[in-house]
Amino acid sequence: MYNYSDFDEAFLRERCAQFRAQVERRLDGSLTEEEFRPLRLMNGLYLQLHAYMLRVAIPYGTLSARQMRQLAHIAETWDKGYGHFTTRQNIQYNWPKLTDVPDILDALADVGLHAIQTSGNCIRNVTADHFAGAAADEIADPRPYAELIRQWSTDHPEFQFLPRKFKIAITGAEADRAVIRAHDIGLQIVARGEEIGFKVLVGGGLGRTPLIGQVIRDFLPESDLLPYLEAIVSTYNLMGRRDNKYKARIKITVFENGIDAFRDATEEQFARLRPAFSGVDQALLAGIKAQFAPPAFRNADPAPYEAALAVDPLLRAWARQSVTAHRVDSHAIVTVSLKAHGQTPGDASADQMRTLADLAEAYGYGELRISHEQNVILPHVARADLPALFEALRKADLATANIGLVSDIIACPGMDYCALATARSIPVAQGIATHFQTLGLEQEIGALKIKISGCINACGHHHVGHIGILGLDRAGVENYQITLGGDGTETASIGERAGPGFAYDEVIPAIERILRAYLDLRTTPEEPFLETYRRLGAQPFKTALYGEGARHAA
């Protein structure tokens, strides 16, 4: 894992000291809210519906056990004993007091964490595949590149006032677990013979104008990464619209100008910028890569695990959902569900965080990951240790065997917390999870991604949910639109709106009608929902939702 250099440490401490002084000046009246607001947002501090909210970055989703313990400490000391992991690999504290935030930022800095680049029209924290460095299908670990981009983008003087926020995601595998096609820039590590490079996508995004990113370069040599990113962002900085907030993201720039014109402008800029990159970045990258060297995997015989699997149905059920192949045969990747039925998706109590930190140290070389799907990952676990880990998770109520199933829902905070929300998300997610658990249909339904957003900004990624739910305010009443057939992976697609929305108490029955129709329509139990949808189209599901007249009405 990356350890902060003296430069990083000094930068962070200076930022903390600056913010402490800014808070003091706000409290004594020297700064107005208009003056203070951009300063607090630069440090991740929002004002939400009921309280302030501090959004802390978990760069490329990677945490050490020590950092996780500090997150627990902060939750207990200055918040209400829990934190909320988000779809952007951040953790949000929902109840900090303004007067406590400088102390919280100091506590974060003590473990190399911060809330920088979690807000504002800058390059935001780079997100990455949560299986990075562990996945069996990976060409290379994307995190060193993410850290290089972090060092390049933090306080980059040219990119502090972009037309709008700017999000970069990176994956090292063909299987896209980082939703790179829904980011301003998506990077996929690819190999051409012996050479490592990147497939570069640009102009993806969700929100009110959902668009799938387009390829701007099929193969970008590794050493051209930063100059090419600089070329894209500086082209956008000049070409992007500032007249209309809703047309300011790069996806609109690319869409309005066309990918070819945008590519030409970027390549021209790249030719100008490339000579300025002398190779210092590559020397830095080499140093960063060394810090991401994998742990010394111990060679434990997995036979005890295989034996336990054969006799323990609970272990088997959990392993089927939670255990993923590791690039080293003797190991596995374990996804810990933060979606216990009826709980808030992505919430972890301070006790749970500490348990996860302990288990990471006992069984996972001290490493943890946070996924954009709001779960926690132990990326390196010896298969021999899986039965013991499962038992420990079970004792901590962290062994819910629902990863990838109907109750593994991602949901934004919605109107329970967010000042921008138009409806609630969390209780809809809780209700769906408990409903299908009660019906006992979760296993039968199989692989399914439900994603819920409480407003058009789509933090809950509803457009790329197999079933997406969007909460709106219709004449002063919560109303939920359903989209079908979305996909956030390498086969990305934007979901199609099924028809008129549903009232709050009609949503769960509507989801049940869709899924009962799916169970009737699938060719075999092995055909997942998305495949059935792609084979048959929306019509049978619209009929299930709205009745036989739907063909004409919807």
Place this chain on the structure above:
Amino acid sequence: MSRKFTPKVVTANDLREGDVIYLTAAGEWTREHAQAELIEDEAIAELRLLKAMGQPDRVVGPYLADARPGPNGPEPTHFREAFRTRGPSNYAHGKQERAHV
């Protein structure tokens, strides 16, 4: 004739704690919606809002929210404002937490 004015309360967030607050008829800030002043006159509402905006050292983001009279004082009319009087629905945190203490 201009359209009928919907009664309002002045609401904001507390600068230090972030909690939802309301302006009372006495010009003080309260954490309870029911203790807010229900303002039935548009010109007075604007004046009260200006008064709130003149206290940037205490409050953040004051605005006028629709309300209606109720048996115990003003009540919110929109669900967003109703949530602001209670707190989130997934935990008994926020105002509803204090109400139980």
